[in-house]
Amino acid sequence: MRSFAYVVPDSVAGAVDALAAAEPGTKLLAGGTTLYDLMKLGIEAPPAVIDIHRLAELTEISTDEDELSFGAGAKMAEVADHPVVRRDYPALSESLWRAASQQLRNMATVGGNLLQRTRCGYFRGGAEFPCNKRNPGSGCAALEGLDRTHALLGTSDTCIATYPGDWAVALIAFDAELDVVGPAGERTLPLGELHVEPGDNPLLEHTLTPDELILRIRVPATPAGRGSTYHKIRDRESYAFALTSAATAVTLDAQGMVTDCRIGLGGVATRPWRATAAERSLIGEQLTMETARHAGEVAFAEARPPRTGAFRVELGIRTVTDALLTAGKRAAR
Ligand SMILES: Cc1cc2nc3c(=O)[nH]c(=O)nc-3n(C[C@H](O)[C@H](O)[C@H](O)COP(=O)(O)OP(=O)(O)OC[C@H]3O[C@@H](n4cnc5c(N)ncnc54)[C@H](O)[C@@H]3O)c2cc1C
Ligand code: SF4
Structure with missing residues (x-):
């Protein structure tokens, strides 16, 4: 077993100070539902974790x-049920x-959810x-191996891993922003x-x-927002990551023409994906089976599917x- 220090700050400012003073590789710990898994698998080996999950400052909605x-520390379940x-x-919920x-949604936070890492089996x-x-530099086993769930969009010759999260896919469709804080103060992102595409450095994810x-x-x-939904297709109907997903939101005028359209794609790309050309294809159109399907085709026009x-x-x-x-x-309605 690998030992690590466990630090419990009593404020966000204390957490930022602790992070700035910590050894390289130190990680923040929120719900711990993915960080602990990655530590057990030996993928993450932080010398210390800074536990922020009890900080009330981070839980406000x-x-x-x-x-x-x-707040980044709000639980997935609380936000889903708000x-x-x-x-x-509804797409966000x-x-x-x-x-x-x-059980996971009761523990996991909406901030930690954004930074989960790929489920690529290799x-x-x-x-x-x-x-x-x-x-x-070791290569990519998925390129010649089991690639059924790997990415179709945003891939590179070095990595085709899918970004697995759902929440960021809906957020990207709504132009969400993050407030972040570090030793230099706050900034908005x-x-x-x-999230970034793998390019020639798949280690860099955000x-x-x-x-x-x-x-x-x-x-x-x-x-x-009211005209929105999140569709998720997976191998089983619960407790599984997406094979494909789409967050969509539209506004219609009195004649039923689309005046605003947002489409986020999940389960198919190396990062949460905004299908902007597909969105544009619908503006000024009636929303019918044909125009919706055409938008879907535009969304996947650049897809480079994995072999299987x-x-x-x-x-x-x-x-x-x-x-x-x-x-x-x-x-x-
Ligand atoms: C079996 C299983 C099935 C799952 N299925 C799905 C699924 O279908 N869809 C889906 O979207 N997710 C799924 N997940 C992932 C799950 O949603 C994440 O584990 C969870 O959202 C992570 O939140 P957390 O608070 O536990 O993060 P943690 O595990 O505590 O942290 C995750 C990462 O985020 C960092 N971090 C946390 N908070 C902050 C912060 N405020 N600022 C900066 N960095 C921070 C941590 O340092 C760490 O690197 C699944 C997980 C499991 C174990
Ligand atoms: S490089 Fe990317 S796609 Fe290839 S095995 Fe590693 S995570 Fe999976």
């Missing part, structure tokens, strides 16, 4: 006419309650597998700039610096189509 704000989120932003299990499977993300902490996630208010995962192009197109039609029905 507020909703007003301008924006929703979720009455305003359920009523006005559904992305959370279709993730993991009730990455998690053991040091004997070539994996550029786990052991840079668009959620769309948090743009936070090691001494930064996510304070809260903010979502600008939009009428498109080609079925997920058609599955992804159908997921987007269905999610757009559901969003349209909700928008028309």
